[in-house]
Amino acid sequence: MPYKTVLVHIDSTPRCAARVDLALTIAKQHGGRVHACMAQLDPAKSMIDPVHRASDRLKQEFERVKEDVTARAEAEGVEVRFSMSPLVTSANVIHYLVRAARHADLVVVGQYDRETDKGIVPEDMTEQAILNAGRPVLVVPYAGNFPKLTDHVMVAWNAGREAARALSDGMPLLAASRKASVLVIRGPNAEGEAAGPGYDTDEVAHFLAGHGVTCDLRTATAEQIGIVDMLLSRAADESVTLLLMGAHGHYGFPHILRGGVTRDMLRQMTVPVLFSH
Known part of the structure; x- marks a missing residue:
């Protein structure tokens, strides 16, 4: 069965573009579409903040990432839609990504990088997606480019x-x-x-x-x-x-x-x- 819906995890880390490009390539090869899911922690929120909703700063970051992903998708001729976790605690963003992943044929996420991901992405997000999404999960390393995935x-x-x-x-x-x-x-x-x-x-x-x-x-x-x-x-x-x-x-x-x-x-x-x- 071809991958008609490819979900890719997007965030404000430097490796987001590499994941997006790979997801777009796979979707294009299978005549599919991409669901770009924004799920990340909010640096503007303190641990004791009773309101766990995304800050205006994070929403602005989402718009920036969304603009970049849209341009990449248009260049490849691939349909893309977006979603964003409204809550920004570790448990909330993991749950949001896992739930979204269950409506995709393939999930693309990144390997956790302590140098760039700390405070932005939950350390266990990738493993929880693997264990709980019920879908195959393609993990992209935090270093390197992979233009020929199926060689x-x-x-x-x-x-x-x-x-x-x-x-x-x-x-x-x-x-x-x-x-x-x-x-x-x-x-x-x-x-x-x-x-x-x-x-x-x-x-x-x-x-x-x-x-x-x-x-x-x-x-x-x-x-x-x-x-x-x-x-x-x-x-x-x-x-x-x-x-x-x-x-x-x-x-x-x-x-x-x-x-x-x-x-x-x-x-x-x-x-x-x-x-x-």
Whole structure:
């Protein structure tokens, strides 16, 4: 199923434009449209302010971002609509983004950057979108440009439920790829069913072939380095432009991901990653 509605998280951080450009590119390729959702904290509001509505300053910032996104969308010939969280506490903006995401085919958000995002974006917004939106979430690294997203799409496979979800959720991107590969990494801290004997890699290849996707099957063993390091090393060596993987975690307080590999990937990622939960 093509991505007819792509939701992109917008804010006043420097990396907003990179997310928007990627969302517009994907929407254009699928004949879709973009929903640009403004959800950020308000620096003008103190923690004890009883009124949690956006300040005039933040509303002005929204208009500035909206103008920039509109210009980019017009240049690409893509329809775009906008929304903004009316409340600006951490819980409110996360809830607003997650609710909006449930009406999209794909969600585009950014990797958290402590240098630029602190006080503007909740630190756990990306992981909460992954865990609670019920939609595939494409996370864009806080550094780098990614104009050729589907040149080489790699699936991180562990035969688990989340990996299977990522495989299907990412099918439109796999179908558009110039090269597709499936990588199984065996290691002591594997998540899902990867610690077991069966990986069903041949079945993955047959499944992809049914969608017209030819893939390379690879297996690697992460012994001396961690699974995330191995994935990112392979991604760099093989010029991977997009990684698809399952996300492991739960909703709770504190809001943290249970899965060590998922959590580490969110911290260390150097290429865009589509997470499915």
